Amino acid sequence: xxxxxxxxxxxDVSLATAYAAVASSGVKDGPFFWDVVRxxxxxxxxxxxxxxxxxLMSHEVKVFVQYLNRIEAQGASEEVAAVERAMxxxxxxxxxxxxxxxxxxxxxxxxxxxxxGGEAEETEEExxxxxxxxxxxxxxxxxxxxxxxxxxxxxxxGAAVADEKEERTKAGTKTKRSASxxxxxxxxxxxxxxxxxxxxxxxxxxxxxxxxxxxxxxxEGRESNESQHFFKLLKRKKLLLLEKEVEELEIAQxxxxxxxx
Numbered sequence: 001x002x003x004x005x006x007x008x009x010x011x012d013v014s015l016a017t018a019y020a021a022v023a024s025s026g027v028k029d030g031p032f033f034w035d036v037v038r039x040x041x042x043x044x045x046x047x048x049x050x051x052x053x054x055x056l057m058s059h060e061v062k063v064f065v066q067y068l069n070r071i072e073a074q075g076a077s078e079e080v081a082a083v084e085r086a087m088x089x090x091x092x093x094x095x096x097x098x099x100x101x102x103x104x105x106x107x108x109x110x111x112x113x114x115x116x117g118g119e120a121e122e123t124e125e126e127x128x129x130x131x132x133x134x135x136x137x138x139x140x141x142x143x144x145x146x147x148x149x150x151x152x153x154x155x156x157x158g159a160a161v162a163d164e165k166e167e168r169t170k171a172g173t174k175t176k177r178s179a180s181x182x183x184x185x186x187x188x189x190x191x192x193x194x195x196x197x198x199x200x201x202x203x204x205x206x207x208x209x210x211x212x213x214x215x216x217x218x219x220e221g222r223e224s225n226e227s228q229h230f231f232k233l234l235k236r237k238k239l240l241l242l243e244k245e246v247e248e249l250e251i252a253q254x255x256x257x258x259x260x261x
Contacts (some may be wrong), residue, residue: 007053009099009102011043012053012057012099012100012102012103013102013103013106014041014043015037015041015043015050015053015054015057015103016057016100016102016103016106016107017106018037018040018041019037019054019107020106020107020110021040021110022036022037022040022252023110024110025252025253025255025256026251026252026255027248027249027252028248028252031245032245032246032248032249034047034050034051035047036249036252037050038050057100057103060098060099060100061100061103061104061107063090063094064086064087064090064098064100064101064104065104067085067086067089067090068082068083068086071085071086071089083101086098087101
């Protein structure tokens with residue numbers, strides 16, 4: 001299988017911008033989510049390629065945020081200095097630069113806007129299948145898990161951030177950054193959303209596999225009453241799922257229109 005075109009930095013930024021905008025619009029998990037992302041990006045790449053790239057991107061961002069949280073816990077008060085130190089730690093441990101700093105910034109700022117009741121900034125642009133990021137995602141994830149064991153958070157991300165803040169409060173450490181969720185909660189909350197979406201995607205794939213097995217089983221004797229009843233129920237199931245997804249998409253579009261008014 002051939003490898004797709006190498007991803008450019010502007011493509012990553014465009015993907016992050018589109019993802020943040022769609023997530024803030026209220027579109028929920030499901031096939032429509034990535035269809036909407038792809039339409040905003042106006043990409044020649046497939047939905048699968050975009051999703052694979054996002055999985056890689058979100059994993060790299062998660063590791064970077066773990067470094068950043070660790071530095072903040074040590075009492076770093078200057079935001080720029082803390083970010084630079086986190087990038088330096090990432091480079092030293094991984095042997096490569098953290099290339100998604102702009103994407104991380106987009107996602108966290110979008111989250112801040114939503115928390116403040118404002119309107120998320122929207123942009124569009126983007127870009128195929130068999131993409132090289134999909135092939136390397138599992139390898140990078142496995143390597144990172146081993147390399148960053150000392151930084152890895154074993155509890156849920158949100159709980160870990162809360163525990164970290166509590167420890168700093170007990171120690172009497174008060175910094176500008178501990179009072180602001182700008183570089184911790186926004187990024188980690190969005191990563192939790194990504195993880196939930198990945199779980200949903202896995203469930204959807206499992207459902208599809210079950211449907212395929214059932215089709216093979218009942219497809220052999222289509223004339224039987226059981227087979228006819230099965231295909232009738234399967235058709236009804238697909239229609240109900242499609243109606244639900246269309247309804248969620250319409251609700252999300254309505255919310256966007258209301259925000260623009």
